[in-house]
Amino acid sequence: MKHVLTLGLAAAMLAAATSAATAADKLPKEAKAVLDKATEFELVSLDPDERNEKEKDKGLYGWKVLGKTTVKDADTRKKVFEALDKALAESDGGAKCFNPRHAIRAEHDGKKVDLVICFECSWVYVYHDRDGKRQGVAVTTGTPQATFDRVLKDAGVPLPRQAKE
Secondary structure, three states: OHHHHHHHHHHHHHHHHHHHHHHOOOOOHHHHHHHHHOOOEEEEEEEEEEEOHHHOOOOEOOEEEEEEEEEOOHHHHHHHHHHHHHHHHHOOOOOOOOOOOEEEEEEEOOEEEEEEEEOOOOEEEEEEOOOOOEEEEEEOOOOOHHHHHHHHHHOOOOOOOOOOO
């Protein structure tokens, strides 16, 4: 009986995760609108090991910021967003970890959006208006990481440590 309950619980958790992944593979419309219209954005390098829940006003939602760069060049913005859009479309679900190493901060017409991204597990946490409350999630793949890292490296921003294989 104990094994049947365990298997039933595991099946229920898998079904919930699968439906959440398919419902969350796209960015919320409000976030996408800000990103599409912003003429610049910040690309942020985060330390996934240093988060302080009690000090969310420090760093980025509690994660230590290693560095950041403002991306104003239209071609670079396009490359970053195309890489992310493609990965969002190709995603097939996320894992359990959330060790974000990257973030995008954008603003347009007084509206703000932050994407805190863990390419290791494929989750993207979406924050609006920087009130500290997560407004949504999306699922990506790890493929945009190379593009993000190249932009950060070209700007002289320290890269986060890589995930252990």
